[in-house]
Amino acid sequence: MREKIIYIFAAAAAVLLVRNLYVILLVLPDEAQQGPIYRIMFFHIPSAITCFIGFLAAGISSAIYLATKNPRNDAIAVASTEVSLAFATVVLATGSIWARIIWGIWWTWDARLTSMLVCWLLYASYLMLRRAIDEPTQRAKFSAVLSIFAFSDVIIVWKSIEWWRTQHPGPVLSIRTGGGQMNPAMEAAIYWNLLALILFGLVLVLVRLRQEEMRREIDGMRQMAHAI
Amino acid sequence: MVEARNLMYMFYGFLAVWVILVAYVVSLAARERNLKKELMRVRSLIDERERAR
Numbered sequence: 001m002r003e004k005i006i007y008i009f010a011a012a013a014a015v016l017l018v019r020n021l022y023v024i025l026l027v028l029p030d031e032a033q034q035g036p037i038y039r040i041m042f043f044h045i046p047s048a049i050t051c052f053i054g055f056l057a058a059g060i061s062s063a064i065y066l067a068t069k070n071p072r073n074d075a076i077a078v079a080s081t082e083v084s085l086a087f088a089t090v091v092l093a094t095g096s097i098w099a100r101i102i103w104g105i106w107w108t109w110d111a112r113l114t115s116m117l118v119c120w121l122l123y124a125s126y127l128m129l130r131r132a133i134d135e136p137t138q139r140a141k142f143s144a145v146l147s148i149f150a151f152s153d154v155i156i157v158w159k160s161i162e163w164w165r166t167q168h169p170g171p172v173l174s175i176r177t178g179g180g181q182m183n184p185a186m187e188a189a190i191y192w193n194l195l196a197l198i199l200f201g202l203v204l205v206l207v208r209l210r211q212e213e214m215r216r217e218i219d220g221m222r223q224m225a226h227a228i
Numbered sequence: 229m230v231e232a233r234n235l236m237y238m239f240y241g242f243l244a245v246w247v248i249l250v251a252y253v254v255s256l257a258a259r260e261r262n263l264k265k266e267l268m269r270v271r272s273l274i275d276e277r278e279r280a281r
Contacts, residue, residue, distance in 0.1 A: 035234040040241035047245070086252040093244040101237045200249075207256055214263045221270045228277040 002206060010203045016196035023189050031186075040098045045173070046194035047090040048116075050201050052154055054084030055123065057205075059151035062144035071216065074140035077147055078130060079208035081123055083201050088120045095168075103167065111160040112168035119157050122150035136219070 024042045031038035058080040065073035095113070096106050107113065126146050133139035161170050172181045173190065 035231060036238045037234045037241070039238050043242070043245045083252075086248060090245050090248050093248060094241045097237055097241040097244060101234055204252070204256065207260070211256070211260055211263055214260075214267060218263065218266055218270055221267075221274060225270060225274050225277060228274065228281065 002210070006203055006206050009199045009206075013196050013199035013203060016192065016199065020189065020193045020196055023192070028186060028189060034102060037098060037101045040094050042189055042193050043197075044091060044094040044098065045190050046197045047087045047094070049194055050197045051084040051087035051091060052158065053198065054080045054087065054201060054205070055119075055151055055154045058084065058147050059154075062147035065140060065144045066148075069137075071136070071140065074144065075209055075212035075216070076205075077144065078127075079205045079212060081126055081147065082208055083204040085120065085123045085127065086204070087197070087201060088116070088123065092116060092120060108167050110167040111164040112157065112166045115153060115157045115160050119150070119153045122146075122153055126150060 020042070024039050028039075030036050058077045061073045061077040061080065064070070065077065095116075099108070100106050126143055129146060130139055130143050133142060160166060161168055171177050172187075174181065174187060
């Protein structure tokens, strides 16, 4: 059943990505002030939202793990975190390339950029922590605590453009501004690509989750082999 | 000139997206392959030990 879901979601994500690339590159016009470089935001913004959703899922799963001690929740947390970190890398890379043209610099230590970098480092350290601890229960407990703590930075990243005056542009999506900040066709393209990336992210999480289950099965069989 | 640079950086941006995501997918596939190999190895080890008992 899970295999079927993976294939269906992957096919849907692929079709949507092809359709979205066509719209982004060939249908939508250049932005008046930024020129073609603005098209990066069609991946930058959806990747950011996708990674935040993944980190939220990891935080919730970690909290459930701490309450129930069910190893499946730990597996969901690590799968979501790893996939979200890949999308967070996309956010930092695309943002930096966009900034090089629009601001003339690759990087600046403003609140949004810095908090996003801290977010990336926190979740990278989550994965490093997991590698450092061999005992599964202890590993799951410590990493769950770190995941919940790290999510507080996601909230700071999300709100930073409202709390501080940043060089990073303010909110543009109508769900945050109430509308009027962006051409509706451009905003629709962002939502379509968000859907595509969420589906793609879900596929990756399901594959990663299957690997965690396989690893657990291997550990169990190793213990059995030692007992024989 | 400025327009060409703008377009080139847009291309770099799209390239970065695909390189990062494809690299992650490749790493996932490699890990899956290794896990399957490991699973087979442990299974055959158990079979061997059970036969030896």
